[in-house]
Amino acid sequence: MTENEDTAVSFTGAVRTYGSVRAVDGVDLRIGRGETVALLGRNGAGKSTTIGLLLGLYPPDAGRVELFGTEPERAVRAGRVGAMLQDARPVPRVTVGELVGFVASRYPGPMPVPRALELAGIAALAGRRVDRLSGGQVQRVRFAVALAGDPSLLVLDEPTAALDVEARHVFWEAMRGYARRGHTVVFSTHYLEEADDFADRIVVMDRGRIVADGTGEELxxxxxxxxxxxxxxxxxxxxxxxxxxxxxxxxxxxxxxxxxxxxxxxxxxxxxxxxxxxxxxxxxxxxxxxxxxxxxxxxxxxxxxxxxxxxxxxxxxxxx
The missing domain is CATH 3.30.70 (Alpha-Beta Plaits)
Structure with a gap:
Protein backbone atom coordinates (compact mmCIF):
# COMPACT_ATOMS: atom_id res chain seq x y z
CA MET A 1 0.00 0.00 0.00
CA THR A 2 1.04 3.61 -0.52
CA GLU A 3 1.12 5.97 2.47
CA ASN A 4 -2.33 7.36 1.57
CA GLU A 5 -3.78 3.87 1.17
CA ASP A 6 -2.41 2.83 4.56
CA THR A 7 -3.32 6.06 6.41
CA ALA A 8 -6.78 6.82 7.76
CA VAL A 9 -6.03 10.15 9.48
CA SER A 10 -3.30 12.64 8.64
CA PHE A 11 -2.55 15.97 10.36
CA THR A 12 0.33 18.01 8.95
CA GLY A 13 1.27 21.15 10.90
CA ALA A 14 -2.42 21.72 11.75
CA VAL A 15 -3.26 24.95 13.56
CA ARG A 16 -6.61 26.24 14.82
CA THR A 17 -6.88 29.52 16.72
CA TYR A 18 -9.62 31.30 18.63
CA GLY A 19 -8.51 34.89 19.01
CA SER A 20 -5.15 34.76 20.75
CA VAL A 21 -5.62 31.11 21.82
CA ARG A 22 -3.97 28.41 19.70
CA ALA A 23 -6.33 25.55 20.50
CA VAL A 24 -4.43 23.28 18.11
CA ASP A 25 -0.83 24.36 17.73
CA GLY A 26 1.09 22.76 14.85
CA VAL A 27 0.00 19.15 15.23
CA ASP A 28 1.48 16.36 13.10
CA LEU A 29 -0.27 13.01 13.47
CA ARG A 30 -0.70 9.85 11.42
CA ILE A 31 -3.23 7.12 12.26
CA GLY A 32 -3.11 3.94 10.23
CA ARG A 33 -6.14 2.07 8.97
CA GLY A 34 -7.41 -0.41 11.53
CA GLU A 35 -5.81 1.34 14.52
CA THR A 36 -7.66 2.26 17.70
CA VAL A 37 -6.22 5.51 19.09
CA ALA A 38 -7.13 7.36 22.29
CA LEU A 39 -6.76 11.12 22.73
CA LEU A 40 -5.94 12.16 26.29
CA GLY A 41 -5.53 15.61 27.75
CA ARG A 42 -6.73 17.97 30.43
CA ASN A 43 -9.78 20.17 29.79
CA GLY A 44 -8.73 22.74 27.23
CA ALA A 45 -5.82 20.66 25.93
CA GLY A 46 -7.18 20.75 22.38
CA LYS A 47 -8.82 17.32 22.08
CA SER A 48 -12.28 18.51 21.01
CA THR A 49 -10.83 21.05 18.56
CA THR A 50 -8.66 18.29 17.08
CA ILE A 51 -11.75 16.13 16.63
CA GLY A 52 -13.57 19.07 15.03
CA LEU A 53 -10.75 19.48 12.52
CA LEU A 54 -10.72 15.75 11.88
CA LEU A 55 -14.44 15.78 11.06
CA GLY A 56 -14.21 18.86 8.86
CA LEU A 57 -16.49 20.89 11.15
CA TYR A 58 -14.12 23.79 10.52
CA PRO A 59 -10.90 24.20 8.51
CA PRO A 60 -7.43 24.56 9.99
CA ASP A 61 -6.00 28.08 10.01
CA ALA A 62 -2.72 26.56 8.82
CA GLY A 63 -1.51 23.12 7.82
CA ARG A 64 -3.53 20.22 6.43
CA VAL A 65 -5.95 17.56 7.70
CA GLU A 66 -6.84 14.57 5.52
CA LEU A 67 -8.92 11.43 5.92
CA PHE A 68 -8.08 8.54 3.62
CA GLY A 69 -6.01 10.90 1.48
CA THR A 70 -8.73 13.49 0.90
CA GLU A 71 -10.36 16.46 2.64
CA PRO A 72 -12.42 15.53 5.72
CA GLU A 73 -15.61 16.98 4.18
CA ARG A 74 -15.33 14.66 1.17
CA ALA A 75 -14.68 11.61 3.34
CA VAL A 76 -17.70 12.47 5.51
CA ARG A 77 -19.95 13.02 2.47
CA ALA A 78 -18.80 9.68 1.05
CA GLY A 79 -20.06 7.95 4.20
CA ARG A 80 -16.63 6.83 5.37
CA VAL A 81 -16.86 8.53 8.77
CA GLY A 82 -19.18 8.07 11.75
CA ALA A 83 -19.08 10.35 14.78
CA MET A 84 -20.40 10.43 18.32
CA LEU A 85 -20.09 13.94 19.78
CA GLN A 86 -20.69 15.24 23.29
CA ASP A 87 -23.08 18.04 22.37
CA ALA A 88 -25.56 16.04 20.27
CA ARG A 89 -29.16 16.46 21.50
CA PRO A 90 -32.04 13.96 21.42
CA VAL A 91 -34.43 14.38 18.49
CA PRO A 92 -38.00 14.89 19.79
CA ARG A 93 -40.95 12.66 18.88
CA VAL A 94 -39.04 9.95 17.02
CA THR A 95 -38.26 6.43 18.16
CA VAL A 96 -34.81 4.97 18.46
CA GLY A 97 -35.40 2.67 15.50
CA GLU A 98 -36.71 5.51 13.34
CA LEU A 99 -33.74 7.73 14.11
CA VAL A 100 -31.09 5.09 13.45
CA GLY A 101 -32.95 3.95 10.33
CA PHE A 102 -33.08 7.50 8.96
CA VAL A 103 -29.38 8.05 9.53
CA ALA A 104 -28.54 4.68 7.96
CA SER A 105 -30.57 5.60 4.87
CA ARG A 106 -28.23 8.52 4.20
CA TYR A 107 -25.21 6.25 3.72
CA PRO A 108 -24.29 4.31 0.57
CA GLY A 109 -23.55 1.05 2.39
CA PRO A 110 -25.22 1.21 5.81
CA MET A 111 -25.11 -1.27 8.63
CA PRO A 112 -28.43 -3.10 9.11
CA VAL A 113 -30.38 -1.19 11.74
CA PRO A 114 -30.97 -4.23 14.01
CA ARG A 115 -27.21 -4.85 13.99
CA ALA A 116 -26.41 -1.24 14.93
CA LEU A 117 -28.94 -1.37 17.77
CA GLU A 118 -27.55 -4.69 18.96
CA LEU A 119 -23.96 -3.45 18.95
CA ALA A 120 -25.01 -0.37 20.92
CA GLY A 121 -26.89 -2.53 23.43
CA ILE A 122 -30.27 -0.88 22.77
CA ALA A 123 -32.17 -3.43 20.67
CA ALA A 124 -34.92 -3.49 23.34
CA LEU A 125 -35.33 0.29 23.00
CA ALA A 126 -36.10 0.35 19.26
CA GLY A 127 -39.71 1.43 19.81
CA ARG A 128 -39.01 3.99 22.56
CA ARG A 129 -38.96 7.73 21.91
CA VAL A 130 -35.44 9.14 22.03
CA ASP A 131 -36.46 12.19 24.06
CA ARG A 132 -37.82 9.96 26.85
CA LEU A 133 -34.65 8.01 27.48
CA SER A 134 -32.18 8.35 30.32
CA GLY A 135 -28.84 10.06 29.79
CA GLY A 136 -26.99 6.75 29.56
CA GLN A 137 -29.52 5.37 27.09
CA VAL A 138 -29.24 8.48 24.91
CA GLN A 139 -25.47 8.04 24.89
CA ARG A 140 -25.92 4.53 23.51
CA VAL A 141 -28.34 5.86 20.88
CA ARG A 142 -25.58 8.25 19.78
CA PHE A 143 -23.29 5.26 19.44
CA ALA A 144 -25.85 3.43 17.28
CA VAL A 145 -26.20 6.53 15.09
CA ALA A 146 -22.41 6.68 14.68
CA LEU A 147 -22.42 3.02 13.61
CA ALA A 148 -25.41 3.33 11.26
CA GLY A 149 -23.38 3.99 8.12
CA ASP A 150 -20.91 1.16 8.84
CA PRO A 151 -18.10 3.73 8.49
CA SER A 152 -14.44 2.97 7.95
CA LEU A 153 -13.51 5.57 10.61
CA LEU A 154 -15.39 5.95 13.87
CA VAL A 155 -14.75 9.11 15.93
CA LEU A 156 -15.97 9.19 19.53
CA ASP A 157 -15.77 12.24 21.82
CA GLU A 158 -15.99 11.10 25.48
CA PRO A 159 -18.18 8.12 24.50
CA THR A 160 -18.72 6.66 28.00
CA ALA A 161 -19.13 9.92 29.94
CA ALA A 162 -22.77 9.23 30.90
CA LEU A 163 -22.56 5.46 31.28
CA ASP A 164 -22.43 3.39 34.46
CA VAL A 165 -19.79 0.71 34.93
CA GLU A 166 -21.86 -2.10 33.41
CA ALA A 167 -22.87 -0.01 30.39
CA ARG A 168 -19.24 1.04 29.87
CA HIS A 169 -18.23 -2.61 29.82
CA VAL A 170 -20.90 -3.44 27.22
CA PHE A 171 -19.87 -0.44 25.13
CA TRP A 172 -16.19 -1.41 25.00
CA GLU A 173 -16.99 -5.01 24.19
CA ALA A 174 -18.96 -3.70 21.19
CA MET A 175 -16.08 -1.43 20.27
CA ARG A 176 -13.61 -4.33 20.37
CA GLY A 177 -15.81 -6.28 17.97
CA TYR A 178 -16.12 -3.32 15.63
CA ALA A 179 -12.37 -2.63 15.61
CA ARG A 180 -11.57 -6.29 14.96
CA ARG A 181 -13.36 -5.96 11.63
CA GLY A 182 -10.54 -3.66 10.47
CA HIS A 183 -12.19 -0.33 11.26
CA THR A 184 -10.27 2.69 12.52
CA VAL A 185 -11.40 4.14 15.85
CA VAL A 186 -10.37 7.47 17.39
CA PHE A 187 -11.78 8.33 20.81
CA SER A 188 -11.18 10.93 23.48
CA THR A 189 -11.67 10.05 27.13
CA HIS A 190 -11.01 11.21 30.68
CA TYR A 191 -10.84 7.58 31.86
CA LEU A 192 -7.15 6.69 31.67
CA GLU A 193 -7.84 3.00 32.24
CA GLU A 194 -10.07 2.98 29.14
CA ALA A 195 -7.26 4.37 27.01
CA ASP A 196 -4.83 1.84 28.47
CA ASP A 197 -7.18 -1.13 28.02
CA PHE A 198 -8.74 -0.44 24.62
CA ALA A 199 -6.38 1.70 22.52
CA ASP A 200 -3.47 0.51 20.39
CA ARG A 201 -1.90 3.94 20.89
CA ILE A 202 -2.44 6.81 23.31
CA VAL A 203 -1.88 10.36 22.06
CA VAL A 204 -1.46 12.88 24.89
CA MET A 205 -2.28 16.52 24.13
CA ASP A 206 -1.36 19.55 26.21
CA ARG A 207 -1.86 23.22 25.33
CA GLY A 208 -2.76 22.34 21.75
CA ARG A 209 0.29 20.18 21.09
CA ILE A 210 1.01 16.46 21.11
CA VAL A 211 3.42 15.76 23.97
CA ALA A 212 3.51 11.96 23.76
CA ASP A 213 2.36 9.14 21.49
CA GLY A 214 2.67 5.44 22.22
CA THR A 215 1.26 2.51 24.16
CA GLY A 216 0.42 2.88 27.84
CA GLU A 217 3.62 1.06 28.75
CA GLU A 218 5.69 3.32 26.48
CA LEU A 219 4.16 6.41 28.07
Whole structure:
Protein backbone atom coordinates (compact mmCIF):
# COMPACT_ATOMS: atom_id res chain seq x y z
CA MET A 1 0.00 0.00 0.00
CA THR A 2 1.04 3.61 -0.52
CA GLU A 3 1.12 5.97 2.47
CA ASN A 4 -2.33 7.36 1.57
CA GLU A 5 -3.78 3.87 1.17
CA ASP A 6 -2.41 2.83 4.56
CA THR A 7 -3.32 6.06 6.41
CA ALA A 8 -6.78 6.82 7.76
CA VAL A 9 -6.03 10.15 9.48
CA SER A 10 -3.30 12.64 8.64
CA PHE A 11 -2.55 15.97 10.36
CA THR A 12 0.33 18.01 8.95
CA GLY A 13 1.27 21.15 10.90
CA ALA A 14 -2.42 21.72 11.75
CA VAL A 15 -3.26 24.95 13.56
CA ARG A 16 -6.61 26.24 14.82
CA THR A 17 -6.88 29.52 16.72
CA TYR A 18 -9.62 31.30 18.63
CA GLY A 19 -8.51 34.89 19.01
CA SER A 20 -5.15 34.76 20.75
CA VAL A 21 -5.62 31.11 21.82
CA ARG A 22 -3.97 28.41 19.70
CA ALA A 23 -6.33 25.55 20.50
CA VAL A 24 -4.43 23.28 18.11
CA ASP A 25 -0.83 24.36 17.73
CA GLY A 26 1.09 22.76 14.85
CA VAL A 27 0.00 19.15 15.23
CA ASP A 28 1.48 16.36 13.10
CA LEU A 29 -0.27 13.01 13.47
CA ARG A 30 -0.70 9.85 11.42
CA ILE A 31 -3.23 7.12 12.26
CA GLY A 32 -3.11 3.94 10.23
CA ARG A 33 -6.14 2.07 8.97
CA GLY A 34 -7.41 -0.41 11.53
CA GLU A 35 -5.81 1.34 14.52
CA THR A 36 -7.66 2.26 17.70
CA VAL A 37 -6.22 5.51 19.09
CA ALA A 38 -7.13 7.36 22.29
CA LEU A 39 -6.76 11.12 22.73
CA LEU A 40 -5.94 12.16 26.29
CA GLY A 41 -5.53 15.61 27.75
CA ARG A 42 -6.73 17.97 30.43
CA ASN A 43 -9.78 20.17 29.79
CA GLY A 44 -8.73 22.74 27.23
CA ALA A 45 -5.82 20.66 25.93
CA GLY A 46 -7.18 20.75 22.38
CA LYS A 47 -8.82 17.32 22.08
CA SER A 48 -12.28 18.51 21.01
CA THR A 49 -10.83 21.05 18.56
CA THR A 50 -8.66 18.29 17.08
CA ILE A 51 -11.75 16.13 16.63
CA GLY A 52 -13.57 19.07 15.03
CA LEU A 53 -10.75 19.48 12.52
CA LEU A 54 -10.72 15.75 11.88
CA LEU A 55 -14.44 15.78 11.06
CA GLY A 56 -14.21 18.86 8.86
CA LEU A 57 -16.49 20.89 11.15
CA TYR A 58 -14.12 23.79 10.52
CA PRO A 59 -10.90 24.20 8.51
CA PRO A 60 -7.43 24.56 9.99
CA ASP A 61 -6.00 28.08 10.01
CA ALA A 62 -2.72 26.56 8.82
CA GLY A 63 -1.51 23.12 7.82
CA ARG A 64 -3.53 20.22 6.43
CA VAL A 65 -5.95 17.56 7.70
CA GLU A 66 -6.84 14.57 5.52
CA LEU A 67 -8.92 11.43 5.92
CA PHE A 68 -8.08 8.54 3.62
CA GLY A 69 -6.01 10.90 1.48
CA THR A 70 -8.73 13.49 0.90
CA GLU A 71 -10.36 16.46 2.64
CA PRO A 72 -12.42 15.53 5.72
CA GLU A 73 -15.61 16.98 4.18
CA ARG A 74 -15.33 14.66 1.17
CA ALA A 75 -14.68 11.61 3.34
CA VAL A 76 -17.70 12.47 5.51
CA ARG A 77 -19.95 13.02 2.47
CA ALA A 78 -18.80 9.68 1.05
CA GLY A 79 -20.06 7.95 4.20
CA ARG A 80 -16.63 6.83 5.37
CA VAL A 81 -16.86 8.53 8.77
CA GLY A 82 -19.18 8.07 11.75
CA ALA A 83 -19.08 10.35 14.78
CA MET A 84 -20.40 10.43 18.32
CA LEU A 85 -20.09 13.94 19.78
CA GLN A 86 -20.69 15.24 23.29
CA ASP A 87 -23.08 18.04 22.37
CA ALA A 88 -25.56 16.04 20.27
CA ARG A 89 -29.16 16.46 21.50
CA PRO A 90 -32.04 13.96 21.42
CA VAL A 91 -34.43 14.38 18.49
CA PRO A 92 -38.00 14.89 19.79
CA ARG A 93 -40.95 12.66 18.88
CA VAL A 94 -39.04 9.95 17.02
CA THR A 95 -38.26 6.43 18.16
CA VAL A 96 -34.81 4.97 18.46
CA GLY A 97 -35.40 2.67 15.50
CA GLU A 98 -36.71 5.51 13.34
CA LEU A 99 -33.74 7.73 14.11
CA VAL A 100 -31.09 5.09 13.45
CA GLY A 101 -32.95 3.95 10.33
CA PHE A 102 -33.08 7.50 8.96
CA VAL A 103 -29.38 8.05 9.53
CA ALA A 104 -28.54 4.68 7.96
CA SER A 105 -30.57 5.60 4.87
CA ARG A 106 -28.23 8.52 4.20
CA TYR A 107 -25.21 6.25 3.72
CA PRO A 108 -24.29 4.31 0.57
CA GLY A 109 -23.55 1.05 2.39
CA PRO A 110 -25.22 1.21 5.81
CA MET A 111 -25.11 -1.27 8.63
CA PRO A 112 -28.43 -3.10 9.11
CA VAL A 113 -30.38 -1.19 11.74
CA PRO A 114 -30.97 -4.23 14.01
CA ARG A 115 -27.21 -4.85 13.99
CA ALA A 116 -26.41 -1.24 14.93
CA LEU A 117 -28.94 -1.37 17.77
CA GLU A 118 -27.55 -4.69 18.96
CA LEU A 119 -23.96 -3.45 18.95
CA ALA A 120 -25.01 -0.37 20.92
CA GLY A 121 -26.89 -2.53 23.43
CA ILE A 122 -30.27 -0.88 22.77
CA ALA A 123 -32.17 -3.43 20.67
CA ALA A 124 -34.92 -3.49 23.34
CA LEU A 125 -35.33 0.29 23.00
CA ALA A 126 -36.10 0.35 19.26
CA GLY A 127 -39.71 1.43 19.81
CA ARG A 128 -39.01 3.99 22.56
CA ARG A 129 -38.96 7.73 21.91
CA VAL A 130 -35.44 9.14 22.03
CA ASP A 131 -36.46 12.19 24.06
CA ARG A 132 -37.82 9.96 26.85
CA LEU A 133 -34.65 8.01 27.48
CA SER A 134 -32.18 8.35 30.32
CA GLY A 135 -28.84 10.06 29.79
CA GLY A 136 -26.99 6.75 29.56
CA GLN A 137 -29.52 5.37 27.09
CA VAL A 138 -29.24 8.48 24.91
CA GLN A 139 -25.47 8.04 24.89
CA ARG A 140 -25.92 4.53 23.51
CA VAL A 141 -28.34 5.86 20.88
CA ARG A 142 -25.58 8.25 19.78
CA PHE A 143 -23.29 5.26 19.44
CA ALA A 144 -25.85 3.43 17.28
CA VAL A 145 -26.20 6.53 15.09
CA ALA A 146 -22.41 6.68 14.68
CA LEU A 147 -22.42 3.02 13.61
CA ALA A 148 -25.41 3.33 11.26
CA GLY A 149 -23.38 3.99 8.12
CA ASP A 150 -20.91 1.16 8.84
CA PRO A 151 -18.10 3.73 8.49
CA SER A 152 -14.44 2.97 7.95
CA LEU A 153 -13.51 5.57 10.61
CA LEU A 154 -15.39 5.95 13.87
CA VAL A 155 -14.75 9.11 15.93
CA LEU A 156 -15.97 9.19 19.53
CA ASP A 157 -15.77 12.24 21.82
CA GLU A 158 -15.99 11.10 25.48
CA PRO A 159 -18.18 8.12 24.50
CA THR A 160 -18.72 6.66 28.00
CA ALA A 161 -19.13 9.92 29.94
CA ALA A 162 -22.77 9.23 30.90
CA LEU A 163 -22.56 5.46 31.28
CA ASP A 164 -22.43 3.39 34.46
CA VAL A 165 -19.79 0.71 34.93
CA GLU A 166 -21.86 -2.10 33.41
CA ALA A 167 -22.87 -0.01 30.39
CA ARG A 168 -19.24 1.04 29.87
CA HIS A 169 -18.23 -2.61 29.82
CA VAL A 170 -20.90 -3.44 27.22
CA PHE A 171 -19.87 -0.44 25.13
CA TRP A 172 -16.19 -1.41 25.00
CA GLU A 173 -16.99 -5.01 24.19
CA ALA A 174 -18.96 -3.70 21.19
CA MET A 175 -16.08 -1.43 20.27
CA ARG A 176 -13.61 -4.33 20.37
CA GLY A 177 -15.81 -6.28 17.97
CA TYR A 178 -16.12 -3.32 15.63
CA ALA A 179 -12.37 -2.63 15.61
CA ARG A 180 -11.57 -6.29 14.96
CA ARG A 181 -13.36 -5.96 11.63
CA GLY A 182 -10.54 -3.66 10.47
CA HIS A 183 -12.19 -0.33 11.26
CA THR A 184 -10.27 2.69 12.52
CA VAL A 185 -11.40 4.14 15.85
CA VAL A 186 -10.37 7.47 17.39
CA PHE A 187 -11.78 8.33 20.81
CA SER A 188 -11.18 10.93 23.48
CA THR A 189 -11.67 10.05 27.13
CA HIS A 190 -11.01 11.21 30.68
CA TYR A 191 -10.84 7.58 31.86
CA LEU A 192 -7.15 6.69 31.67
CA GLU A 193 -7.84 3.00 32.24
CA GLU A 194 -10.07 2.98 29.14
CA ALA A 195 -7.26 4.37 27.01
CA ASP A 196 -4.83 1.84 28.47
CA ASP A 197 -7.18 -1.13 28.02
CA PHE A 198 -8.74 -0.44 24.62
CA ALA A 199 -6.38 1.70 22.52
CA ASP A 200 -3.47 0.51 20.39
CA ARG A 201 -1.90 3.94 20.89
CA ILE A 202 -2.44 6.81 23.31
CA VAL A 203 -1.88 10.36 22.06
CA VAL A 204 -1.46 12.88 24.89
CA MET A 205 -2.28 16.52 24.13
CA ASP A 206 -1.36 19.55 26.21
CA ARG A 207 -1.86 23.22 25.33
CA GLY A 208 -2.76 22.34 21.75
CA ARG A 209 0.29 20.18 21.09
CA ILE A 210 1.01 16.46 21.11
CA VAL A 211 3.42 15.76 23.97
CA ALA A 212 3.51 11.96 23.76
CA ASP A 213 2.36 9.14 21.49
CA GLY A 214 2.67 5.44 22.22
CA THR A 215 1.26 2.51 24.16
CA GLY A 216 0.42 2.88 27.84
CA GLU A 217 3.62 1.06 28.75
CA GLU A 218 5.69 3.32 26.48
CA LEU A 219 4.16 6.41 28.07
CA UNK A 220 4.94 5.11 31.55
CA UNK A 221 8.56 4.52 30.58
CA UNK A 222 8.83 7.89 28.83
CA UNK A 223 7.55 9.75 31.89
CA UNK A 224 9.78 7.83 34.29
CA UNK A 225 9.34 4.09 34.53
CA UNK A 226 9.41 3.69 38.33
CA UNK A 227 8.67 5.55 41.53
CA UNK A 228 11.13 5.29 44.43
CA UNK A 229 9.89 6.64 47.76
CA UNK A 230 11.97 7.11 50.92
CA UNK A 231 11.61 8.78 54.30
CA UNK A 232 13.72 11.93 54.56
CA UNK A 233 14.27 11.67 58.31
CA UNK A 234 15.24 15.35 58.38
CA UNK A 235 17.55 15.09 55.35
CA UNK A 236 17.68 17.97 52.82
CA UNK A 237 15.95 16.57 49.70
CA UNK A 238 17.62 18.84 47.13
CA UNK A 239 20.52 16.52 46.33
CA UNK A 240 18.18 13.61 45.64
CA UNK A 241 17.11 15.12 42.31
CA UNK A 242 20.69 14.65 41.05
CA UNK A 243 20.87 10.89 41.72
CA UNK A 244 21.30 8.49 38.78
CA UNK A 245 18.12 7.87 36.79
CA UNK A 246 16.04 10.51 38.59
CA UNK A 247 13.80 12.62 36.35
CA UNK A 248 11.72 14.41 38.96
CA UNK A 249 11.35 14.82 42.69
CA UNK A 250 8.26 15.38 44.82
CA UNK A 251 8.31 15.98 48.57
CA UNK A 252 5.24 15.22 50.68
CA UNK A 253 5.85 15.94 54.34
CA UNK A 254 8.74 13.74 55.44
CA UNK A 255 8.72 11.52 52.31
CA UNK A 256 10.45 12.06 48.98
CA UNK A 257 9.13 10.46 45.80
CA UNK A 258 11.63 10.08 42.97
CA UNK A 259 10.46 9.38 39.41
CA UNK A 260 13.30 7.43 37.83
CA UNK A 261 14.29 5.78 34.56
CA UNK A 262 16.58 3.35 36.41
CA UNK A 263 15.24 2.33 39.80
CA UNK A 264 18.19 -0.02 40.49
CA UNK A 265 20.74 2.76 40.02
CA UNK A 266 18.64 5.15 42.08
CA UNK A 267 18.29 2.70 44.98
CA UNK A 268 22.03 1.91 44.95
CA UNK A 269 22.82 5.64 45.13
CA UNK A 270 20.34 6.10 47.97
CA UNK A 271 21.97 3.20 49.84
CA UNK A 272 25.39 4.81 49.45
CA UNK A 273 23.94 7.94 51.04
CA UNK A 274 22.39 5.89 53.85
CA UNK A 275 19.00 7.19 52.75
CA UNK A 276 16.90 4.04 52.36
CA UNK A 277 14.71 4.40 55.42
CA UNK A 278 11.11 3.50 54.52
CA UNK A 279 12.17 2.55 50.98
CA UNK A 280 9.39 1.68 48.50
CA UNK A 281 9.77 0.95 44.78
CA UNK A 282 6.78 0.71 42.44
CA UNK A 283 6.15 1.02 38.70
CA UNK A 284 4.72 4.34 37.55
CA UNK A 285 1.00 4.27 36.76
CA UNK A 286 -0.57 5.79 33.66
CA UNK A 287 -2.00 8.48 35.96
CA UNK A 288 1.55 9.33 37.06
CA UNK A 289 2.71 9.46 33.46
CA UNK A 290 -0.22 11.64 32.41
CA UNK A 291 0.39 14.15 35.20
CA UNK A 292 4.09 14.29 34.41
CA UNK A 293 3.48 14.79 30.70
CA UNK A 294 0.92 17.57 31.14
CA UNK A 295 2.56 19.64 33.89
CA UNK A 296 2.22 23.32 32.89
CA UNK A 297 5.52 25.15 32.27
CA UNK A 298 6.86 26.55 35.52
CA UNK A 299 4.27 24.66 37.57
CA UNK A 300 6.05 22.99 40.45
CA UNK A 301 2.94 20.98 41.31
CA UNK A 302 3.05 19.55 44.83
CA UNK A 303 5.67 20.91 47.20
CA UNK A 304 9.11 20.15 45.90
CA UNK A 305 7.93 18.78 42.56
CA UNK A 306 10.34 19.16 39.64
CA UNK A 307 8.80 18.72 36.18
CA UNK A 308 10.35 15.97 34.04
CA UNK A 309 12.49 16.79 31.03
CA UNK A 310 10.56 17.21 27.76
CA UNK A 311 9.85 13.99 25.90
CA UNK A 312 11.14 13.14 22.48
CA UNK A 313 8.10 12.59 20.27
CA UNK A 314 7.62 9.37 18.40
CA UNK A 315 8.04 9.44 14.60
CA UNK A 316 4.27 9.30 14.15
CA UNK A 317 3.29 12.23 16.30
CA UNK A 318 5.03 15.49 17.09
CA UNK A 319 4.37 19.16 17.54
CA UNK A 320 5.98 21.57 15.11
Missing amino acids: RRAAGGSLVTVSLAGRDPDGLALLPGVRSLEVHGDRARLRTDDSDATVVALAELGAIRGLEVAPASLDDAFLALTSPPGDDGPAGHRAPAPLDHSPTAKAS
